[in-house]
Amino acid sequence: MSQPFTLAPLPWEEDALAPVISARTISFHYGKHHQAYVDTLNKLVEGSNYAEMKLEDIVRATAKATDKKEQTIFNNAGQVWNHDFYWRSLTPARTEPDGKLNSAIAAAFGSRDELIKQLAEAGKTQFGSGWAWLVSRNGKLEIAKTANAGTPMAEGINCLLTVDVWEHAYYLDYQNARPKYLEAVLDRLLNWEFASENLAREGEAVRAAAE
């Protein structure tokens, strides 16, 4: 039995984001939900061409699938990729945007506060499950939101940061108060160094999507 995809290690200890996100939330979110997407993906792709493909390529190849099984592959592959990206979008270290990212933020939003306001709004207004994103198109920063397992990466858009707004991301800590979760996460946990690295890799990310 092929098991090509594995649960990537968290970039910090499970309790590192507390009290904004508790160790209990991370333990369920990473250990149960994220793990389940990995396990389901492995079962779905076993013996198929997808088992030999990179995760990103599976996501892009199935993003517009009409076939039910391929849609299920997309949902699980997208969720594996989105969760890996989400964990790296968060850090307990107080990071700051570097010069290039700072300039891009100023050009697109005027200020980081305005960026955060718009990112929070995207997360609050995503109806049902999904994700809020900071993305870059040709160096121009934008806010995006996607439903369920959707990801701008599938469209060749360079993702800089994401926040999970599925209920499982916040329910144990904030119950139904998604705006409170967003406010705390956006204020305290965003990994601006990760965003800078992603912005710096923009050409590479766009070329990979075009291949």
Ligand code: MN
């Ligand atoms: Mn999640």
